[in-house]
Amino acid sequence: MARRHQAMSVRLKNFINGQWVDPEGGRYREDVDPANGAVLAEVPASTAADAGRAIAAAAEAFSAWRQVPGPKRGELLFEAGRLLQARKSALAEKMTREMGKVLLETAGDVQEGIDMAFYMAGEGRRSFGYTTPSELPDKFAMAMRDPIGVAGIITPWNFPMAIPTWKIFPALVAGNTVVFKPATEAPYLAYELVSILQEAGFPPGVVNLVFGSGTEVGEVLLTDPRVALISFTGSNQTGRHVAAVAGAGLKRVSLELGGKNAIIVLDDADLDLAVEGILWSAYGTTGQRCTACSRLIVQEGVYDRLRDRLVERIGQLRLGHGLAPGTDVGPLINRAAVEKVQQYVAWGREEGARLEIGGGMPTDPELGTGHFYLPTLFSEVGSNMRIAQEEIFGPVLSMIRVKTLSEAVAVNNQVAYGLSSSLFTANVNAAFRAIRDLATGIVYINAGTTGAEIHLPFGGTRGTGNGHREAGTAALDFFAEWKAVYVDYSGRLQRAQIDT
Ligand code: NAD
Numbered sequence: 001m002a003r004r005h006q007a008m009s010v011r012l013k014n015f016i017n018g019q020w021v022d023p024e025g026g027r028y029r030e031d032v033d034p035a036n037g038a039v040l041a042e043v044p045a046s047t048a049a050d051a052g053r054a055i056a057a058a059a060e061a062f063s064a065w066r067q068v069p070g071p072k073r074g075e076l077l078f079e080a081g082r083l084l085q086a087r088k089s090a091l092a093e094k095m096t097r098e099m100g101k102v103l104l105e106t107a108g109d110v111q112e113g114i115d116m117a118f119y120m121a122g123e124g125r126r127s128f129g130y131t132t133p134s135e136l137p138d139k140f141a142m143a144m145r146d147p148i149g150v151a152g153i154i155t156p157w158n159f160p161m162a163i164p165t166w167k168i169f170p171a172l173v174a175g176n177t178v179v180f181k182p183a184t185e186a187p188y189l190a191y192e193l194v195s196i197l198q199e200a201g202f203p204p205g206v207v208n209l210v211f212g213s214g215t216e217v218g219e220v221l222l223t224d225p226r227v228a229l230i231s232f233t234g235s236n237q238t239g240r241h242v243a244a245v246a247g248a249g250l251k252r253v254s255l256e257l258g259g260k261n262a263i264i265v266l267d268d269a270d271l272d273l274a275v276e277g278i279l280w281s282a283y284g285t286t287g288q289r290c291t292a293c294s295r296l297i298v299q300e301g302v303y304d305r306l307r308d309r310l311v312e313r314i315g316q317l318r319l320g321h322g323l324a325p326g327t328d329v330g331p332l333i334n335r336a337a338v339e340k341v342q343q344y345v346a347w348g349r350e351e352g353a354r355l356e357i358g359g360g361m362p363t364d365p366e367l368g369t370g371h372f373y374l375p376t377l378f379s380e381v382g383s384n385m386r387i388a389q390e391e392i393f394g395p396v397l398s399m400i401r402v403k404t405l406s407e408a409v410a411v412n413n414q415v416a417y418g419l420s421s422s423l424f425t426a427n428v429n430a431a432f433r434a435i436r437d438l439a440t441g442i443v444y445i446n447a448g449t450t451g452a453e454i455h456l457p458f459g460g461t462r463g464t465g466n467g468h469r470e471a472g473t474a475a476l477d478f479f480a481e482w483k484a485v486y487v488d489y490s491g492r493l494q495r496a497q498i499d500t
Pocket of ligand 1: 154155156157158159163181182183184212213214215217218219222233234235236238239241242256257258259289290291391393419459464
């Protein structure tokens with residue numbers, strides 16, 4: 001693809017205490033379009049000193065922000081939602097340039113941010129606690145939510161608008177202040193989001209943005225005692241490090257990590273529907289979603305037919321720049337991602353899986369300057385093979401053959417991750433048995449593995465995280481501290497649990 005989409009080469013700044021500022025060390029790195037190598041922006045390569053200033057600003061702002069009434073905090077988020085809505089198509093276009101997924105999907109990514117803004121704006125009036133009878137007479141008991149403090153927000157590049165908003169909006173509406181460190185591969189959308197929050201009227205210091213690497217900036221968030229909680233989304237490997245380092249300081253830590261998600265197709269499934277769901281889940285965002293389908297567990301009666309249908313349809317998927325009309329599949333994020341996918345394809349072949357289609361880089365010279373990889377399908381995959389066990393994060397799907405629903409569920413559950421799973425069937429009994437037994441945080445019936453809605457809890461079991469959930473009201477459980485309050489109006493000392 002030629003460099004015709006190149007547009008916006010600018011120098012970004014950090015946002016600290018309400019000001020756009022240069023990084024203290026004066027170092028920058030390039031933000032590059034993965035489809036054609038065009039340079040989009042120069043981005044601060046900040047240091048610990050920049051991170052420290054942002055944390056100081058957030059800590060200072062917390063004492064006033066925590067006292068702003070929840071409904072007022074919600075009103076600011078509502079305004080942010082309105083601004084996101086007005087700029088949706090421009091933001092989607094920038095996102096496609098920055099991280100490669102097709103325009104339809106980047107618009108959906110922005111829409112998640114809009115939905116989250118309006119949903120969390122409402123939570124400003126709804127952060128319910130509860131009252132409950134005291135065990136003693138003339139005594140009032142209630143539980144209420146309190147803000148916690150400075151929230152360190154660390155995000156990946158694959159949902160550059162949705163994921164930051166899933167973290168920052170509940171953090172803010174609950175009364176916390178924020179230091180946001182976005183992924184190095186998707187800084188431009190972070191800049192746009194924080195600009196909108198500034199414009200919406202959040203006071204100085206309440207939201208701070210520091211660009212930079214995980215090791216230089218992220219690490220400071222993990223260790224600085226002024227940061228009370230860490231909300232992290234990224235790989236399992238980084239997540240373990242985050243949990244260990246931040247946990248040592250007794251920070252509250254939420255981890256949303258990788259996935260190895262499966263679609264199960266039973267013999268009685270609507271195959272047309274299943275094919276659509278599989279293609280969208282496995283090759284949408286070029287397989288780079290935490291909820292992407294990378295395993296297809298198929299009952300033997302329909303296996304061959306489904307494989308042949310998929311091979312035909314995969315061959316028709318069009319690769320290209322995500323802004324070009326008609327593109328189905330964009331590039332991978334960088335060269336390292338292409339090499340990783342290539343390595344897994346080699347392991348799949350070595351372990352005896354059958355490569356049905358794909359399995360290499362496209363030969364089209366138009367795509368030569370981008371990080372493209374052909375949509376790939378393996379059949380006859382053993383459930384213990386590496387391609388069936390490890391997160392590849394690319395357009396590679398592995399077909400596993402099973403005899404029964406019970407076997408399918410067992411195969412689904414025998415990986416280290418537990419984010420999303422899906423079942424295609426016309427049998428309601430099978431559907432409910434699967435809902436009961438699939439050990440994932442999200443289950444879809446007659447839909448693919450992707451497509452979470454923002455008012456339901458989002459997250460996974462086992463290696464996908466540490467038990468917290470994002471989105472829905474569950475998000476507020478992470479970003480608020482419960483406080484139990486007892487008011488004794490008896491006029492005498494009453495002692496709970498003490499025999500009189
Ligand atoms: P990554 O782990 O490489 O990076 C994530 C973030 O952590 C980045 O901002 C990075 O700079 C930062 N980081 C790296 N080292 C750090 C350190 N030592 N201290 C603090 N921060 C550090 O992940 P990625 O490649 O950006 O994203 C892809 C991964 O994210 C995949 O595994 C994918 O499944 C996962 N993901 C999960 C979800 C979910 O909700 N479960 C959603 C999207 C992506």
